Amino acid sequence: VFNIDQTDFKEKYPERYEGMRVRFSGPAVADNVKGNRNPWLDKMIKEQKWLCPIELKVQDKAYYSPSKDRIVLPAPGQFKDMESFQMTALHEMAHSTGHSSRLDRGLHHPFGTCGYAREEIIAEFTAAVTGRDLGIAVTPRKENAQYLKSWLANLKEDPGYVMSVLREAGKASAMIEESVEKQHTLADTSAREEDISPLPIKEEGNNETVSSGILDMYDRSKEQYPDAMVLIRVGDEYKAYNQDAERLHEVLGVCARKAVSEKDGTPVMTASFRHVDLDTHLRSIIKAGSKVAINHYEKAAAPDKSMTPPLLFKGGRREIEITSEGAVIRTNGNQYDATGILKGLEKAGIDVRNISGSQWESMLRGRGTVLNPAKQKMLFSIRKQPSGYGVRIADISGKISSSVQREL
Known part of the structure; x- marks a missing residue:
């Protein structure tokens, strides 16, 4: 017996082939699923970047197979919204972290046993925590109730049961979030590849002044951490000064410019980046061999306390x-x-x-x-x-x- 795609039937009888394809195909599933979603988790699933394969099939079961180390999920369009799909994916991914090559939780427990219930509770806890951290709204799931009775029975027998479950869920959640965060980091790095060459240091036409309070904080921090790059949080930016500004300019390619001290007019080199880019830039700075020390500078409150700027x-x-x-x-x-x-x-x-x-x-x-x-x-x-x-x-x-x- 040969699969029809192993023959020349499609080329010889295209109309009959199309009729058979339509007849034996599964139900049509919409691909424009709406709802809250994490784009980096979505990217990881689509591009097969998780620790084991994730197969999307038009069917009605979601499961993880420890023997094959493989996750099978219904197609996203079979769910009422993307939130439901991604939360189900997180649940099965949590199971896969327990594989013997990873956290080795011993997944071969028969259905209905305490070990089986414990693993389901770990997976559901992991999905809830990870879903919250990734910005996916966490709603109560009917699966929770299915294992509640067993959970309470174990609580009475072993007071440390909940703590052991939470510890395992924490490990699984960290493993998933690290993989999702990696997709975000790779995308950010890819977007910056064309921009990575340092911009020239601006020397002309810049009347920027740096307050003596900020420079005093920088000098004190530098005395305390002489071998580190000192970054000062000022408003919604992280700023570096003098030799640290030049180093930041070399490592990240951000613009460096010359300014003057508000106190005595002496030259000051400055460089900065947005505070929301701190996580990404810290990796680059540390990878380049620099230690980092961070301090926060807060101006005295203005009398009117207006919210302009935001x-x-x-x-x-x-x-x-x-x-x-x-x-x-x-x-x-x-x-x-x-x-x-x-x-x-x-x-x-x-x-x-x-x-x-x-x-x-x-x-x-x-x-x-x-x-x-x-x-x-x-x-x-x-x-x-x-x-x-x-x-x-x-x-x-x-x-x-x-x-x-x-x-x-």
Whole structure:
């Protein structure tokens, strides 16, 4: 018996071949699936860059085969949205991290056993954590309930059960996120290849001055870390000065220019890059053989505390920009409305202009953060909602007012 494609039937009888192809093909599946997605995870799946093959087939099962070390998923168009497809993919990828050549969790447990349930819980935890970190909205899944009874039974028998599950989920999540981040880094490097040659140092027509406060901080940092490249965070940029500016110019190809000290008019060499590019540029700097020391310079608060220019903060893969018109959060190439955060903070009596960069970073990473020193037990965090991002308040003293709860 030969497959029809191993014969010349297609060439001799093209019309009959097309009729047979249509007759025996699977159902048509749309490829324009809408919904929240992570483009780098999508790229990794399409280009087969995961640790094992991922096969997309028009069928109704998603599974990982430990014996073949292979993931099989339904086509994206068979899911109600891209979020569902990617969360399912993360679940099966989590299983594949347990292969004997990777984290070696021992995956050959019969269905219905405690070992089988434990592996499913690890996979679901991993998908939830990774989905959150990659900017994919995490929603409750019906699979969770299927293993809940077994999970609770194990909890009663072994108090360390949850911690062991969380440890394994943390390892699996880190392995997946590292691979996804690699796709982002490779894409960024590819985009910069044509631009990598250093721009000339600008010497003319530049009246830029550098404040004495920044230069004093730079000098102190240099004394403390003489063998490191010192970067100073100023607003939404990281800046290097003098010999470090020249080194930054050589390594990254960023523009270097001559400025003068505000204090005494002495020449100062400067170079800078956007704060959102820090993760990528740090790898290049360290790869070039330089150690890095980072400090933050914050200007004294202006009397009017206006939000012009916009406030910009980053935490993990999220970045929030606040203007007089509202706020947006950017993550993994997507942008979401975050005006709900400003409204929630205002109703709770918090002035967004008094929130420090480190506090914003903590909230953007999903951590509960104290914003009011007088109320140490009131924790604020940022959460994804259908309409955008909002703020969540958790008062561990249990005294948060019902009116604030209703408003938020």
